[in-house]
Amino acid sequence: MSHPTPQPADTALAAQLQAVIDQHAARPGAMLPLLHAIQAQHGYIPDAAVPMIAEALRHTRAEVHGIISFYHHFRTHPPGRHVIQVCRAEACQAVGARALEAHVKSALGVDYHETTANREFTLEPVYCLGNCACGPSLRVDDEIHGRMDAAGFDRLTAQLSATVVEVK
Amino acid sequence: MTTTIYVPCDTTARSLGADAVAARLTRAAERLGVDIQLKRNGSRGLFWLEPLVEIETAAGRVAYGPVAPTDVDALVDAGLFEGRQEHGLALGDIEAHPYLARQQRLTFSRIGLTDPLSLEDYTTRQGFDGLKQALALTPQGIVDEVKASGLRGRGGAAFPTGIKWQTVHDTPAAQKYIVCNADEGDSGTFADRLVMECDPFMLIEGMTIAGLAVGATQGYIYLRSEYPLAQTMLDEAIVRAEAAGYLGENILDSGHAFHLEVRLGAGAYICGEETSLLESLEGKRGLVRAKPPLPAIEGLFGQPTVVNNVLSLAAVPFILDQGGQAYADYGMGKSRGTLALQLAGNVARGGLVELAFGTTLRELMESFGGGTRSGRPLKAVQVGGPLGAYLPQSQWDTPLDYEAFAAFGGVVGHGGVVMFDDSVDMGAQARFAMEFCAVESCGKCTPCRIGAVRGVEVIDRIRAGDAADDNLVLLADLCETMVDGSLCAMGGMTPFPVQSVMKHFPDDLTRPQAEGGR
Numbered sequence: 001m002s003h004p005t006p007q008p009a010d011t012a013l014a015a016q017l018q019a020v021i022d023q024h025a026a027r028p029g030a031m032l033p034l035l036h037a038i039q040a041q042h043g044y045i046p047d048a049a050v051p052m053i054a055e056a057l058r059h060t061r062a063e064v065h066g067i068i069s070f071y072h073h074f075r076t077h078p079p080g081r082h083v084i085q086v087c088r089a090e091a092c093q094a095v096g097a098r099a100l101e102a103h104v105k106s107a108l109g110v111d112y113h114e115t116t117a118n119r120e121f122t123l124e125p126v127y128c129l130g131n132c133a134c135g136p137s138l139r140v141d142d143e144i145h146g147r148m149d150a151a152g153f154d155r156l157t158a159q160l161s162a163t164v165v166e167v168k
Numbered sequence: 169m170t171t172t173i174y175v176p177c178d179t180t181a182r183s184l185g186a187d188a189v190a191a192r193l194t195r196a197a198e199r200l201g202v203d204i205q206l207k208r209n210g211s212r213g214l215f216w217l218e219p220l221v222e223i224e225t226a227a228g229r230v231a232y233g234p235v236a237p238t239d240v241d242a243l244v245d246a247g248l249f250e251g252r253q254e255h256g257l258a259l260g261d262i263e264a265h266p267y268l269a270r271q272q273r274l275t276f277s278r279i280g281l282t283d284p285l286s287l288e289d290y291t292t293r294q295g296f297d298g299l300k301q302a303l304a305l306t307p308q309g310i311v312d313e314v315k316a317s318g319l320r321g322r323g324g325a326a327f328p329t330g331i332k333w334q335t336v337h338d339t340p341a342a343q344k345y346i347v348c349n350a351d352e353g354d355s356g357t358f359a360d361r362l363v364m365e366c367d368p369f370m371l372i373e374g375m376t377i378a379g380l381a382v383g384a385t386q387g388y389i390y391l392r393s394e395y396p397l398a399q400t401m402l403d404e405a406i407v408r409a410e411a412a413g414y415l416g417e418n419i420l421d422s423g424h425a426f427h428l429e430v431r432l433g434a435g436a437y438i439c440g441e442e443t444s445l446l447e448s449l450e451g452k453r454g455l456v457r458a459k460p461p462l463p464a465i466e467g468l469f470g471q472p473t474v475v476n477n478v479l480s481l482a483a484v485p486f487i488l489d490q491g492g493q494a495y496a497d498y499g500m501g502k503s504r505g506t507l508a509l510q511l512a513g514n515v516a517r518g519g520l521v522e523l524a525f526g527t528t529l530r531e532l533m534e535s536f537g538g539g540t541r542s543g544r545p546l547k548a549v550q551v552g553g554p555l556g557a558y559l560p561q562s563q564w565d566t567p568l569d570y571e572a573f574a575a576f577g578g579v580v581g582h583g584g585v586v587m588f589d590d591s592v593d594m595g596a597q598a599r600f601a602m603e604f605c606a607v608e609s610c611g612k613c614t615p616c617r618i619g620a621v622r623g624v625e626v627i628d629r630i631r632a633g634d635a636a637d638d639n640l641v642l643l644a645d646l647c648e649t650m651v652d653g654s655l656c657a658m659g660g661m662t663p664f665p666v667q668s669v670m671k672h673f674p675d676d677l678t679r680p681q682a683e684g685g686r
Contacts, residue, residue, distance in 0.1 A: 028469065029431070031451030036393075036432050057451070070453040070610075071434035073393045089355030090550055091586045093600070094513030095541060127437060127554075127604065128353060129394050130361040131183050132586070133215040133511060133518025142396040146183035 010048065016041065017049050025056045031067055035074055044075040072124075079122035080115040082160055084108075085139040088125045091132035096149065100136045103150040107157070120161050170203045171249055172224035176280065177208035178365045179397050180358070186219040188237035193221070196244040204249065210366025212280030213520030214267055220280075222262065225251035231262035267536060272498060273522045274486050274506050275479065279366040285404055287412055290369045296414060298485030302377045303422045305488075310381035311337050314484065316492025318504030323349055323440070323477030324552065324581040324657075326503075326570045332474060335464035336382040339472040344384035346375050347449065347468055347475045350391040350398070351433050351440040354553025356584030359508040360478035362520055364391070364398035367482075368405035369414075372428060374481035376419060377488055378474055379426040387428040388468070390445050393435055402430045437554075437608040441656050442475040444610060455612045456656045477582070479508055498524035503569045513550075513586035514540045523568075530564040533587060544589035548597075548673065552581025554604055555661035557668035558588075558597060577664065594676035598669040599627045605662040616659025619650040623666065631681045640678075644670065 020041060024034040034053060038045055045068055054061045068074045086101050108116050108123055115122040131137040134146035138153070145156065175181070175190040190206055197204040211218060217233035221243075230251040232243060239257060246255035253260060262268060282289035290296070302310050315330030336344060348371065352360040363371055375387045391399055406428050409415045417425045431449055433439050439448045443457035446468050467473025483505065487495045496504045503525035509532060511518045516538035523532075533539070533549065540546055548558045556579045559566075566572050573580045588597075602623030611617045623646055630639045647663035647670075654660040669677055 029449050029451040032431065032434060032448065035434070067451070067453050071436050073433075073435035089604075090554060090597070090600070091356040091512040091584075093597070094586055094588045094592065098596075126394060126435070127608070128355045128357075129179075130352060130358040131180050132356045132358055132513065132584070133515065134180055134184060134218070135513070137183065139394070144179050144183040144397075146180060 013046060013048055014052070017046070017052055021049075021052055021056045030057060031059075031064075032071075035068065035071075039074060042078075044078050047076070080119045082120060082140055083122045083124060085124045085126035085129070087127070087129050087131075087135065087137045087139075089128040089132075091128070092135035092137055095135045097136040100138075100148060100150065100153065104138075104153055107150075107154060121157070170205050172205045172207055173249075174207050174209040174222040174224075174229070176211040176218060176220060177284070178211040179361060179395075180215050181211050181218040181220070182397070184218050184234065185237045189219045189221065189235050189240055192237055192240035193244075196240060197249065200244070200249070202249045207283055209282060210279045210284045211362065212262065212268065213276065213362060214262070214265070214517070215519040216517045217259070217262075220259075220262065221248070223248060223251045227251075228261055229263075231259040232257045233259060267517060267519070267521075270536075271522050272506050272524050274495065274498070275370075275482050275508060276362070276367075276520060276522050277486075278370070279362060279520075282367070284366050284368055284401055285408065287369065287408055290367075294485075294489055295369055296373055296485075298488035299373050299376055299414070300420070301488045302380050303420060303424070307337055307381050307383060310377060310488065313488055313492045314381070317483075317487040317495040318492075318499070318502070319480060319483055319487065319495065320503070320570065321477055322479035322483070322508070322582065324354075324579065326580070329476060329480050332464055332476070333378065333381050335462065336384070336472045336474050339465050341472050343386070343469075343471050344382055345468045345471060345473040346378045346382070346384045346387040346481075347446065347473055348375055348387065348389040348481055349440060349442060349445055349475055349477050350389050350395075351437075351445060352392060352395075352478070352582070353437040353440045354555075354582050354584050356512040356550065356553065356586035357510050357582045358512070359510050359520060359583060361395055361398055363478050363482045364389075364395070365401050368401050369409060370482050370485055371402075371478060372405060372409050372415065374484035375428060376415065376426045377484050378476065378481060380419075380424055382472070382474055384474065385425045385427060387426065388449060389428065389430045390433060390439070390449055391430055392433045392439075399430060399432060406430070436610075437604075438610045438656075438658055441658065444656070445475065446473065453610070455610050456658075458655065479582075500524070500526040500567065500569055501571055503571065507568060507580070507583050509568065509583045509585055511537045511585050511587070514542055514546075514589045515587045516541050516543075525569045526567045528565050528567050529559070529585070532568065532585065533564070537585075537587065540587060540589040542589045542591070544591060546587055547590040547592055548588045548594060550586045550588070550597075550665065551584065552579035553584050554601065555579070555657060555664055556581055556584075557664045558594065558672065559668070560672040562672075577667075579661070579664070593679075594669045594673035595627070595631055595679065595681075598666045598677060599624060599631070601662055601665040602627060605658060609658060613653070613655040613659060615650045615653040616655070616662070619646055619654075619659060620662060622646060623650075623662075627666075627677070630677060631679075633678075633680050636678050640670070
């Protein structure tokens, strides 16, 4: 249970996490704001955060884990440099989202919830970005792109990538 | 002389390059030495014309669209800064466009006209007039006005808003809450997003009025995490409204308090269901609660809570300003007022269409939507989100009205209209309905949690030609079980699109698949 000699990196991480937890713990219904704040800081919810949140909010670790795993938005592993979400919902399906989805997977060489080997891109599905009159849509980090097609996607990833994306 | 130029800042305009258009306009003006003021307005909701650039001229605004970043230099050369209209993208006065001129914009009267974060723009166009009227009334007087409007919940359930408010008003408690359901998860809908990105003060005003009506001093906007721009706009609008005395301890020196906070969801469709939303706001997994107790009696943190959709709350400032009757004068039967319809999917002219209840679906899709974007014949339309039935041509003459849709098992829902051309494989759409439910089910009740997974499997077998007739019987039975046995609309309505495909597009379901049928 306890780690008698924490590594320096762990200590730094724990201090960062504790600062975020202290900032939010007193808010009514603090759990989601807290998880969002941690993910905003680290890109994911580190395992080390779970017991710390449990203690601060008087939950069991199992409850905290259950909450994190319930919500699609929260990740428990570090994502790539950019997170790409492809809309899979009906309005985008009506204008070619299934073909776009297939292209994205093959161009990146990954399936949903996976990260490219060069750690550039993490691919996730999303069910509606609210851009339904101008689909197919995808989100890269906090930016939404409309009327996306295979060629548009290739241009976009070429711009985003420090290196040329390898087609496997 | 300074020329004012408008370039919309909403998600759709930006998804089509509005930021790059704005940057190029600024560079062109610098190059030519033209003095411009670039204003980032909201979108007018004519999305096929985005990015829609407008120039303020002596004769009013002149519009150009859709303007791609690469069109900017040619437009400037053709006299865009002077409002000249020789270029092919010139549209003249956009308000005279039939798409806008034929609408009845009560809630969306300001979008596209204003800078969404300018309090001055808001207040010069009736902003906070409803709040001022409300402050002159008793709480019961406010509730009565909302009842008189006939407003029904715009999230989809269509419950009378005034009656919900009355219940919270009548339930004594030390702390009550106003919760705005901004978890707009239905595919094909974006009206909530437009309110929040393009006229956020309207939502703040509506929630404040609700707080005054029922005696709530704290409000939460539960916003989906898929809307990052809406979050930025709302957060900033709240700060500005507080600084100007429209929110806080002492609203407009009335002695009344109302505090407001945006809370972010985390990618769970089920959290659009009100009890699941409340669980999530409390910091738990978004599991559906059994009703009763109603949230109006035991809601957030066990206290009486108004849970209303964005559009319901956004309709309130108009109702208080103009009177409930002015709102009720629009509409038909028991569906009063206007409905924000959202034309989406395979549509030539997609966007927001606010109309009084009663227009037919066909009229909407043809004379507003202009048919499909692909130019191919329209085959099916899904109204009311992923839990809504797919409607075949024979049902397109139905008037958009809660009761008229309910009469044949359809739902108006949140007003999303998703059009599909004849290349759609309706069997794949039926499969997706079950797949979506399997991904998004909260897992609390068995018909939804297990039924959705089995539904995908049964549809796969039918599509693979594996004992198709027997499996169709099984699918019909499964749908019935889910409809009758689920705790909430997620499992209870997921069968609607599936059943509609079985009934109206049976050949698509049984046609053998080339590869996997996904």
